[in-house]
Amino acid sequence: MRIFIFLFFMISYNAIAQQVRGVVLDSENKPLVGAHIKCDSLKIYAISLNDGSFELNIGTRISGRITISYIGYKTKMIRFNLKEIGSVELGEITMQETQFSTEEVSIIGTRSQSDIMKVPADISVVSLKMMNLIPSDKIDQNLKYLPGVFIDRPYGIFGKSVVGLRAVVSSEPGRQLTLIDGVPINKSDGGGTNWNRIIESDFERIEVLKGPGAALYGNNAMGGAINLVHKRPMKKGVQGQISSSYSSFNTYSGDVVLQHKFSEGEKSLYYTFAAKGLKSDGYITVPDSIRTETDTSVFLNEYGTNARLGYMFTANSFVEAEYNYYNEKRGQGSKILLEDGAVALYETHFAKFIYHNNDNKLKYDVNAFYQIENYGRDIEKLKKGDYTHILVNSERKDYGAVVVFRYKLQNHNISFGIDYRAGSVFGVDEYKTSTDRVINDGKMDVVNIYAHDNWQITNKLKVISGVHFAYVNFFDGVFLIENASSNTDFMLSKSGDLDSKQWNGFSPRLSLQYDFSASMNIYSVFSHGYRAPSLDDLTRYGFMSIGFKNASPNLKPEQINNVELGYRFQREMWALQSNINYAKGYDYMYYVATGDKLFGRKMIYNKENVTSVHLYGFEVNIDYKATKEFMISSNYTINGSKISEFESRPELEGKVLAYVPEYLGNFTMTYIRKKLTTSMNVHLQGEMFLDDVNEFEISPLLSLDFVLNYKIYKGFGFKFSAQNVFNEQHMVSTDQISLGRYISIGINYSFL
Numbered sequence: 001m002r003i004f005i006f007l008f009f010m011i012s013y014n015a016i017a018q019q020v021r022g023v024v025l026d027s028e029n030k031p032l033v034g035a036h037i038k039c040d041s042l043k044i045y046a047i048s049l050n051d052g053s054f055e056l057n058i059g060t061r062i063s064g065r066i067t068i069s070y071i072g073y074k075t076k077m078i079r080f081n082l083k084e085i086g087s088v089e090l091g092e093i094t095m096q097e098t099q100f101s102t103e104e105v106s107i108i109g110t111r112s113q114s115d116i117m118k119v120p121a122d123i124s125v126v127s128l129k130m131m132n133l134i135p136s137d138k139i140d141q142n143l144k145y146l147p148g149v150f151i152d153r154p155y156g157i158f159g160k161s162v163v164g165l166r167a168v169v170s171s172e173p174g175r176q177l178t179l180i181d182g183v184p185i186n187k188s189d190g191g192g193t194n195w196n197r198i199i200e201s202d203f204e205r206i207e208v209l210k211g212p213g214a215a216l217y218g219n220n221a222m223g224g225a226i227n228l229v230h231k232r233p234m235k236k237g238v239q240g241q242i243s244s245s246y247s248s249f250n251t252y253s254g255d256v257v258l259q260h261k262f263s264e265g266e267k268s269l270y271y272t273f274a275a276k277g278l279k280s281d282g283y284i285t286v287p288d289s290i291r292t293e294t295d296t297s298v299f300l301n302e303y304g305t306n307a308r309l310g311y312m313f314t315a316n317s318f319v320e321a322e323y324n325y326y327n328e329k330r331g332q333g334s335k336i337l338l339e340d341g342a343v344a345l346y347e348t349h350f351a352k353f354i355y356h357n358n359d360n361k362l363k364y365d366v367n368a369f370y371q372i373e374n375y376g377r378d379i380e381k382l383k384k385g386d387y388t389h390i391l392v393n394s395e396r397k398d399y400g401a402v403v404v405f406r407y408k409l410q411n412h413n414i415s416f417g418i419d420y421r422a423g424s425v426f427g428v429d430e431y432k433t434s435t436d437r438v439i440n441d442g443k444m445d446v447v448n449i450y451a452h453d454n455w456q457i458t459n460k461l462k463v464i465s466g467v468h469f470a471y472v473n474f475f476d477g478v479f480l481i482e483n484a485s486s487n488t489d490f491m492l493s494k495s496g497d498l499d500s501k502q503w504n505g506f507s508p509r510l511s512l513q514y515d516f517s518a519s520m521n522i523y524s525v526f527s528h529g530y531r532a533p534s535l536d537d538l539t540r541y542g543f544m545s546i547g548f549k550n551a552s553p554n555l556k557p558e559q560i561n562n563v564e565l566g567y568r569f570q571r572e573m574w575a576l577q578s579n580i581n582y583a584k585g586y587d588y589m590y591y592v593a594t595g596d597k598l599f600g601r602k603m604i605y606n607k608e609n610v611t612s613v614h615l616y617g618f619e620v621n622i623d624y625k626a627t628k629e630f631m632i633s634s635n636y637t638i639n640g641s642k643i644s645e646f647e648s649r650p651e652l653e654g655k656v657l658a659y660v661p662e663y664l665g666n667f668t669m670t671y672i673r674k675k676l677t678t679s680m681n682v683h684l685q686g687e688m689f690l691d692d693v694n695e696f697e698i699s700p701l702l703s704l705d706f707v708l709n710y711k712i713y714k715g716f717g718f719k720f721s722a723q724n725v726f727n728e729q730h731m732v733s734t735d736q737i738s739l740g741r742y743i744s745i746g747i748n749y750s751f752l
Contacts, residue, residue: 034234188423212529215509245746
């Protein structure tokens with residue numbers, strides 16, 4: 001009898017169940033597949049199908065509100081009211097594309113999806129549409145035209161990159177945290193990111209948080225954080241893109257991206273696959289005036305693959321596993337006896353697991369990752385007839401897990417989480433022309449715990465408060481010299497075990513925002529940043545780009561106090577963002593020349609703790625949409641940095657910090673039509689010093705970049721890009737010159 005009553009109830013309920021239906025379209029009346037549709041009051045979700053249609057089962061509800069969102073489009077809210085049993089037919093719903101960065105959706109500012117205008121922080125987003133309009137060969141180059149962001153890549157694709165945020169990061173890559181879908185990829189050894197290994201065409205957007213993000217992300221986010229967000233298939237079937245190009249210096253490149261979703265609707269298995277390859281003869285970085293017969297091109301040969309397998313449970317819940325492989329061989333610009341000359345080799349394996357659940361009242365993310373980088377280098381030198389060959393091998397491991405919880409309680413959005421990161425390095429410099437072996441070894445564990453509260457006090461006023469605790473443990477540190485000869489005996493006094501170190505620190509953050517209207521607000525941020533030394537800082541003696549560095553096992557963590565004030569104003573045709581910030585750093589880690597030279601040639605540097613530094617900046621960004629097809633963007637950044645107190649080196653007080661440009665400016669004009677898109681970008685970089693005593697100066701630089709995309713036929717397209725059209729070059733060091741003009745021509749094919 002009970003079974004009969006239950007079945008009768010279910011049949012009756014379904015008989016009176018009501019639906020909200022509609023079709024989501026873009027401005028050209030084409031279906032938007034994978035748009036997220038939700039009714040928060042009922043906690044129900046759906047995604048639009050291949051024809052753009054959707055259906056929400058609202059039960060016996062007679063009124064409510066649904067929200068429709070899609071990356072790159074403005075979120076739309078629609079109210080429904082059902083007067084009798086049946087369905088609500090909303091018909092065709094046309095979504096409007098976002099025009100400005102402030103209209104984008106981002107997760108980086110709060111660890112949960114939010115409109116940028118609703119987050120009291122300095123956030124920028126590079127959308128997929130913008131990425132297609134930037135002449136870039138590496139994904140970090142897409143950040144070049146953002147206010148407050150400095151890309152130090154003087155050798156273009158033939159060198160490494162450091163992304164600087166405001167005046168904080170400068171030449172220290174460990175002050176900026178890089179994430180892929182919320183998973184950190186910085187290395188414990190050195191703290192940086194190998195931007196070369198990332199496949200640009202596999203991502204749909206880049207999110208940038210400027211200013212100390214340690215309260216959210218911990219140890220490496222002292223200057224900010226960058227989150228790269230992968231593409232995921234929302235449409236049933238196979239889709240993707242194949243592209244290839246030929247560029248300056250006899251450079252060939254190609255990449256492919258494939259995505260496959262097996263079923264329509266929310267529940268579906270999917271996979272993605274991406275691969276890239278690049279080969280180039282390179283250029284000679286030594287100027288003609290001082291070039292010798294041993295100077296050769298910095299050639300390049302690299303390839304990488306990335307595969308992901310996932311299952312979507314609902315529009316807001318999925319599980320995904322990823323594996324990435326990268327292999328790189330780079331010429332170092334000199335050749336004496338070795339077949340390829342001096343070379344650097346990188347081989348990276350990276351795996352991550354993500355479980356994202358945004359359906360329940362208690363929402364959570366569980367992420368785990370593992371990364372191993374095998375770095376090798378052949379060094380050969382000839383000085384006064386003496387030949388030296390050194391084989392460098394270094395194994396760098398990083399792994400960990402991140403767990404984040406989110407809970408909505410009335411006007412509070414509370415989040416809390418914990419992440420654990422472990423890193424190690426084992427490096428050997430083996431002298432092939434003598435008996436020497438130099439070993440550096442060490443391990444580091446980092447535990448980050450944080451709690452955040454996003455409190456909507458009134459309709460116009462909100463406060464985000466948070467605190468972060470970091471515990472860092474350095475152990476098993478060793479620096480050894482084996483079988484020393486005259487090449488290494490000057491370091492024998494340093495050989496032996498290194499003392500274990502433990503550090504901990506709190507990083508609080510308080511942000512306030514007042515909304516004058518939906519399109520105008522003002523915000524302020526008070527934050528603290530904290531960063532421990534890296535394994536490379538503590539354990540390694542060796543060569544770097546500016547000279548020879550000593551290990552610094554007695555370094556202390558650096559800290560920073562930051563205050564900023566921001567303003568955002570957005571109209572239908574134009575948008576304005578501005579920010580003024582000031583920070584004071586304590587025990588700031590900084591390379592300082594000792595005054596000595598190795599064998600009378602290479603300058604020797606120590607990394608030391610500067611007692612205090614002053615950092616300040618101002619940013620303004622204006623976007624103007626003149627017509628439907630034509631848009632102008634302009635931004636300007638002022639950076640200030642100065643050593644205010646240095647107890648052990650008072651002669652450096654008052655000096656400007658190295659690798660902080662005095663100002664940055666960008667002016668961009670974009671024209672978009674159905675088949676043709678083109679963009680012209682003018683980039684201005686102010687005066688910058690490359691040394692601690694402010695003697696090696698780079699004068700202001702001006703570069704013009706241009707890109708043109710044309711859809712030839714159906715899925716076929718053509719792309720032409722030119723970077724540094726004026727062929728502006730400058731000295732990067734006393735004997736190295738930057739890359740000049742770089743032109744690329746390519747074709748691509750997209751299929752759905």
